[in-house]
Amino acid sequence: MEIIFDIDRYSEEKKVKLVVVEFTDYAMVWWERLVVERRRNRERPVNTWKELKTIMKKRCVPKHYYRV
Numbered sequence: 001m002e003i004i005f006d007i008d009r010y011s012e013e014k015k016v017k018l019v020v021v022e023f024t025d026y027a028m029v030w031w032e033r034l035v036v037e038r039r040r041n042r043e044r045p046v047n048t049w050k051e052l053k054t055i056m057k058k059r060c061v062p063k064h065y066y067r068v
Contacts, residue, residue, distance in 0.1 A: 001015075001018070001019055001022075001049075004018070005049065012047055012048040012049060013047060015048070015049035015052075016046055016047065016048065016049060016052050019049065019052060030059065034046070034055070
């Protein structure tokens with residue numbers, strides 16, 4: 001996604017939508033649940049690609065994983 005974002009200029013909101021449209025199976029279920037939880041807790045929606053990346057890393061990447 002970073003390569004696509006580097007080529008074209010997208011708003012932060014559009015970046016999030018472009019990423020989410022690629023989700024399938026578990027990722028889509030996870031996203032829908034996240035959206036509902038945030039709405040229920042009166043938290044603001046995920047509006048930026050950076051924020052979405054951070055949330056996904058916390059959820060999907062083990063803490064002991066290190067990439068050089």
